[in-house]
Each structure stands twice: as C-alpha cells, then as structure tokens.
Amino acid sequence: MTLRLFDTATREEREFAPLTPGKVGIYLCGPTVQSSPHVGHLRSAVAFDVLQRWLERSGYQVSMVRNVTDIDDKTLAKAAEAGWEWWAWALRYEREFQAAYAAVGVKPPAAEPRATGHIPEIIAIIARLIDNGHAYEHGGSVYFDVRSYAAYGSLTRQALEDLTPAPDAPADDKRDPRDFALWKARKDGEPETASWESPWGRGRPGWHIECSAMAQRYLGDEFDIHGGGLDLRFPHHENEQAQSRAAGYGFARLWMHSAWVTQSGAKMSKSLGNGLLVSEVLEPHEPAALRLALAAVHYRSMLEYSPSTLDEASAQWARFQGFVSRATERVGAPTSTDLATATLPEGFVEAMNDDLGVPRALAVIHETVRAGNAALAAGDDAAVAGALVGARAMLDVLGLDPAAPEWAAERAGASDTAMAALDFLVRADIDARAAARASKDWATADAIRDRLAGAGIVIEDAADGARWSLAADS
RNA sequence: GGUGGAGUGGCCGAGAGGCGAGGCAGCGGCCUGCAAAGCCGUAUACGUGGGUUCGAAUCCCAUCUCCACCUCCA
Structure with a gap:
C-alpha cells in the first residue's frame, strides 16, 4: 500500500507520487515573526514534521522549506511602538520560534529562508506578471489583477463576486477592489531600512508574493507539497497559487492544511486573547508531552485543548518511557541499524499511509507496549526485544522515541x-x-x-x- | 450573504453499513509486606426527528447547535 494524502485543492485523498522519484519537495508556510509562538503554531510544525519523518521512513529524501516572514505591517508597527528596529524585533521572535520548534523535536528544515533575503526573486516574478498582463503598477505599488486570471478562487472554490474587497489599499487605486498588493510603495514614516529599490520605486513586497518567490527559489517551478495552517488557505494560498500559475509556473501539486487548536471550541489565536504561549505550557510540562498531545489528534481535525490535555499526554508519555527504559534494562538497547530496518506492524503502516492516521498508529504503539510489558512480566526476553525495537521505531516516526537523544537528555536535565x-x-x-x-x-x-x-x-x-x-x- | 468543517461513553479522540480503535480518569481483580509500575476485566457512546436496509454512529431527507475562512493569523 502506498501513501495517500488528502489534497485540500481537490478535497480528496490522492495517491502520492513525487515529481522526482525518491525525492519530495515541501514548502511550508512558517511564522510571521512579530510575537511569541503559541501552542497552535507548534501544532502545524509538528504535523508537517511527522509528514517528513514518515516520508523519510518510507525511503524518500525530503527537502523541507519553511519560510520566515520577517517583515509585514504588524512587525513594523509593533517594533515602532516598542522603539525597536524592525529587523531586531523580527529576529528576536524568529529565535523564539526556532527554540519552540526545537523544544518539541521538530527537525530543522532543509532551508529556512527569510522574505527580506529574496527581494530580487520577488521583483522578478512581479515583473513577469506585469509583462504578461496579470499585474499593474499604480502609485509605486503593484497589484495582481484578479480578473485577468480565470482560475482565481479555484483553490478555495470561491466565486470572485462573493469575495469581499482586499483591504490592503484604497479601492480607487485598484482596477478591482479584490486585487491584492504584490509590491507596496514605501509610505511616509516607514523606516528607510524597510524598503528596497525596485523598477516601481522604493517599497517592500506584499505578503503572498514572498512565498511564491521562495518556493520557486528552493524547490523549482513546480514542487510536490505545499503545507500550512488551514487559516492560510484564503487569501494567502489562493493568492500564492494565482501569482505563480499566472506567471507560468506549475507551483504546488498538492496542498495540505493542518487544523487548529481550540479552547472550549474556539480557535486559539492571539487576536482572540486565548493564545496559550509555548513558554507557559512548557513551564510545568515536558516538551515531549506537548509534542505527543499535538501529534495525537489527526492533523485535519480540530484539537480541543484543555488543562487536562497535557496531563493525559504526560501519562501516556510516562507509559512509553517506562516501557522503553525497563525493556532496555532487561535486553539492552537495539542498534540504530536494528531500528532503521525494523519491520513496522502492518496496522501502523496502513494507518500512516492513509493520510497520516496518527491516532490509529498510536493505538498500534499502545498494543505493542502492552504486549512488551506482558512479556517483561512473563520473562520472555525475545518478545521484549521485539516489542522494544518495534515500539521505538514506530515512536520515532512520530518524533517520540523516548531513547532519542533529545528526549533522553531532556528527561534528566x-x-x-x-x-x-x-x-x-x-x-x-x-x-x-x-x-x-x-x-x-x-x-x-x-x-x-x-x-x-x-x-x-x-x-x-x-x-x-x-x-x-x-x-x-x- | 459566499465557502468549508464539526456534533461519538466522565474527558480526549479514531472509525465511516454488520465483530464496541486507542488513551486518560473511574471501578473490580492479579501481583506487592504496603505502594508504585505492570497485567487482566469492566461502559444502555455515536445532536434530534424521520426514512432506506435483514442490519445504520456510518447511506438519504429534515432539523437543531457549534466552529472557521471571506481582516492579520499555524
């Protein structure tokens, strides 16, 4: 059985077939670094980290590109308010995000490009869009002409006339109120360092074009998977796709979106004031327990977070840890080759291949651990060794092998x-x-x-x- | 208004026509000097009302409730 993934664009599960055999290119929308990371941010990162690990376990070489949006209206506004340089403000939070990702065992991406480091690539795409009639300049800004691109709205199945106007510029400046900015002319009062020279004067890139440029820079004109949080589908991903395809590139072949974390049914977000900071959660709990809590729910389902969520995850984590340490004391640690070549239980493989069915995969792990504990009590060392290898190999796919260096060290501190x-x-x-x-x-x-x-x-x-x-x- | 998603046992959550996933909590038992850990056992669960079917949590119709996107958002 091969891997099947749910494609948000077609809203159906599709058999995964990479563009280049044996290799997978993934572009993941990373954070806008303007404030501290909350639990919801980590969920998306963990979900795609599990995807990467499963692809790697399945024999693929994965190029994961996760960008950093290091300039936008909010970053400029918040930095100005605090009396900081905007770039120092952005870097401060970029570091916080990196630390949070690392804490929960998310592998460092192959590339972590910053928007401001790709101005030439951005300008090149915009110029191309102007040349082929999909974009136009007005007052030093450049806008995407949504009516020029018939497929606009196809990613999210929305008709143009049903959309409310994009508010990023006065309607008078645009041919259609739903046109969105590709390039924003520098405004009075904005720092000189927050603008770059362009054929249309000094300015800075719009949000959506950054991702189009960076994805192409690192993954090519067409690539396998584009991921991100569900809330990015519109307008961000719709616009990305429109820009890149209108410019003549194939762009993403498959779209994956992770659902969000809710509290009492409502989406966790900063603007609602219910964003739970990673630092607050990690104060009384182990990072591994947080990762387990975030990974345990299918990535397309809402994850209801409550005060007991981490307690439950901690209990499960202690169970995994307990078995691994007891079994290792009894039969010794398996070699890395044993772990890498272990045959995983069929149920686990089927679950993971079915659009990353982590909940069902986790059930198989629990069954293995239970059998291992029983073998431990019965003194059946061969069975203990088998369960230990199997459990660790499966847990590793979820980034939760208790004996992996990141968790072993953390445990003892x-x-x-x-x-x-x-x-x-x-x-x-x-x-x-x-x-x-x-x-x-x-x-x-x-x-x-x-x-x-x-x-x-x-x-x-x-x-x-x-x-x-x-x-x-x- | 447009586009989507969700309602499953005390809680979290899989499943998607027919053997009651799994975890956490609880209860009973085994083990233990007592614990802990572990193991075994333990549940009138599928929003509501109709319908289809030999059989529905799963399909159809209706209905209620909640959530999200269309503003920045993982």
Missing part, C-alpha cells in the same frame, strides 16, 4: 556523568532498603522510600530488585 553520580548515591539507599525489607523492617524501608520521594526520586520494586527514576515534572 542532567549530563550522563551527573546521572551516574546520582545513581551511585541512590544505589546506597536502595541497598539499605533492600536489607531492611529482607529483615521485614517495613518502617525503615518505607522511610527510605519516602525520603527519596521527597527528593523527586521514585522507587519501583520489581522481581529482580528495585529501580529508580526521577519523578515526572507535573
């Missing part, structure tokens, strides 16, 4: 040497407790356990002796 030293100290207490238990001195044994618990160290008794671990953060 300490280096290997510090952990070894801690183990040496705790071991003495465990031995003392074992002696007390041997002589049925339960009071002493419990006192030792309680004392360790007070220090955040959890003791678990097993048939072959006690083991310790650090308590979960939450």
Whole structure:
C-alpha cells in the first residue's frame, strides 16, 4: 500500500507520487515573526514534521522549506511602538520560534529562508506578471489583477463576486477592489531600512508574493507539497497559487492544511486573547508531552485543548518511557541499524499511509507496549526485544522515541556523568532498603522510600530488585 | 450573504453499513509486606426527528447547535 494524502485543492485523498522519484519537495508556510509562538503554531510544525519523518521512513529524501516572514505591517508597527528596529524585533521572535520548534523535536528544515533575503526573486516574478498582463503598477505599488486570471478562487472554490474587497489599499487605486498588493510603495514614516529599490520605486513586497518567490527559489517551478495552517488557505494560498500559475509556473501539486487548536471550541489565536504561549505550557510540562498531545489528534481535525490535555499526554508519555527504559534494562538497547530496518506492524503502516492516521498508529504503539510489558512480566526476553525495537521505531516516526537523544537528555536535565553520580548515591539507599525489607523492617524501608520521594526520586520494586527514576515534572 | 468543517461513553479522540480503535480518569481483580509500575476485566457512546436496509454512529431527507475562512493569523 502506498501513501495517500488528502489534497485540500481537490478535497480528496490522492495517491502520492513525487515529481522526482525518491525525492519530495515541501514548502511550508512558517511564522510571521512579530510575537511569541503559541501552542497552535507548534501544532502545524509538528504535523508537517511527522509528514517528513514518515516520508523519510518510507525511503524518500525530503527537502523541507519553511519560510520566515520577517517583515509585514504588524512587525513594523509593533517594533515602532516598542522603539525597536524592525529587523531586531523580527529576529528576536524568529529565535523564539526556532527554540519552540526545537523544544518539541521538530527537525530543522532543509532551508529556512527569510522574505527580506529574496527581494530580487520577488521583483522578478512581479515583473513577469506585469509583462504578461496579470499585474499593474499604480502609485509605486503593484497589484495582481484578479480578473485577468480565470482560475482565481479555484483553490478555495470561491466565486470572485462573493469575495469581499482586499483591504490592503484604497479601492480607487485598484482596477478591482479584490486585487491584492504584490509590491507596496514605501509610505511616509516607514523606516528607510524597510524598503528596497525596485523598477516601481522604493517599497517592500506584499505578503503572498514572498512565498511564491521562495518556493520557486528552493524547490523549482513546480514542487510536490505545499503545507500550512488551514487559516492560510484564503487569501494567502489562493493568492500564492494565482501569482505563480499566472506567471507560468506549475507551483504546488498538492496542498495540505493542518487544523487548529481550540479552547472550549474556539480557535486559539492571539487576536482572540486565548493564545496559550509555548513558554507557559512548557513551564510545568515536558516538551515531549506537548509534542505527543499535538501529534495525537489527526492533523485535519480540530484539537480541543484543555488543562487536562497535557496531563493525559504526560501519562501516556510516562507509559512509553517506562516501557522503553525497563525493556532496555532487561535486553539492552537495539542498534540504530536494528531500528532503521525494523519491520513496522502492518496496522501502523496502513494507518500512516492513509493520510497520516496518527491516532490509529498510536493505538498500534499502545498494543505493542502492552504486549512488551506482558512479556517483561512473563520473562520472555525475545518478545521484549521485539516489542522494544518495534515500539521505538514506530515512536520515532512520530518524533517520540523516548531513547532519542533529545528526549533522553531532556528527561534528566542532567549530563550522563551527573546521572551516574546520582545513581551511585541512590544505589546506597536502595541497598539499605533492600536489607531492611529482607529483615521485614517495613518502617525503615518505607522511610527510605519516602525520603527519596521527597527528593523527586521514585522507587519501583520489581522481581529482580528495585529501580529508580526521577519523578515526572507535573 | 459566499465557502468549508464539526456534533461519538466522565474527558480526549479514531472509525465511516454488520465483530464496541486507542488513551486518560473511574471501578473490580492479579501481583506487592504496603505502594508504585505492570497485567487482566469492566461502559444502555455515536445532536434530534424521520426514512432506506435483514442490519445504520456510518447511506438519504429534515432539523437543531457549534466552529472557521471571506481582516492579520499555524
């Protein structure tokens, strides 16, 4: 069975066939870096990170391009208000986004281009659109002529006459009120550094044209997948597609859109004031639990976020972690080759191939972990080893292998040497407790356990002796 | 007004004509000195009203409610 993906443009699942065999080019709309990232931003990033990991596991070489929109009206306005240079303001938030992505295990993209670094490419496309009659200049600004392009509205199935006017310029300046800006003439009061020379005078690019230019620069005239949040479909993606295709390029062959995070049914967003900052969520919870919570729901379904969401994810994460560490202690860690070549359960593969069915894939992982835990209790080491390899390989596809370096290090928040030293100290207490238990001195044994618990160290008794671990953060 | 999406057990969430996904919480049991972890078991679930069908959460009709995009938005 091959991978099938839901194409938002045709609204149906389609068999995925890359333009170039063995390779996949993906353009993902990244953040507009004008304020701190919230949980919703991470959901989109995690969803496409899982796509990348599944494609890679399936043998493809993936070029993921995720842009940074580092200039726009809001960035300029907010920076001015704060007395910052706009570029310093943008970079500050770009760093916050990068840190947030990294925290939840999103792989760094192959390219992370900034809009302001691609002015020549942007100008070239605009010039081409003017030449072929799909764009026109007025007062130093350039607009896309929506009526010149018959397919306008096709991505989102909207008729031109049903749309409300684009508000990015006075209607008088445009041939049609729904025309949108490709190039914005510099306005009085805007910083000199926020404008560039162009055939139409100084100015800066419109939002949509940036993505058309960067996608083409890194992925070519036509590429496999364009992704982004569902809220970008219109006008952003509709306009991107119109520009690029009107300019004569094939552009994206398939569109994927991730749904958003809701709270009490309402979309999480800054403008509604219900945006939950990543920094707030990560304060009491492990990043891996946040990633699990965001990945666990199918990417096209709304994800209802509540205070218990992270508690539940933490519990699941502890279950995965517990099995992996117990099983590893018993049968040893599989080699990276074992993990890379492991045959994944059929149910898992089918679920992932069916438009990334992570919820069903997760169910298979739970089944594997349950079988592994049972084998652990039964002393069936061969079965334990099999379950360990399988579970880790599947979890890795979701970016959630507990033994992967990013999570293993995060868990302890300490280096290997510090952990070894801690183990040496705790071991003495465990031995003392074992002696007390041997002589049925339960009071002493419990006192030792309680004392360790007070220090955040959890003791678990097993048939072959006690083991310790650090308590979960939450 | 236009274009879409959603209503599933206490909660989160899959599924999309016929064996009650999975997780979290709860309850009972096993294990344990007690715990913890783990395992086993445990649910009159599919917004409402009709209809089609041997059989519907899944199809059809009607209806109610909620959400989103058409402003910046992942």
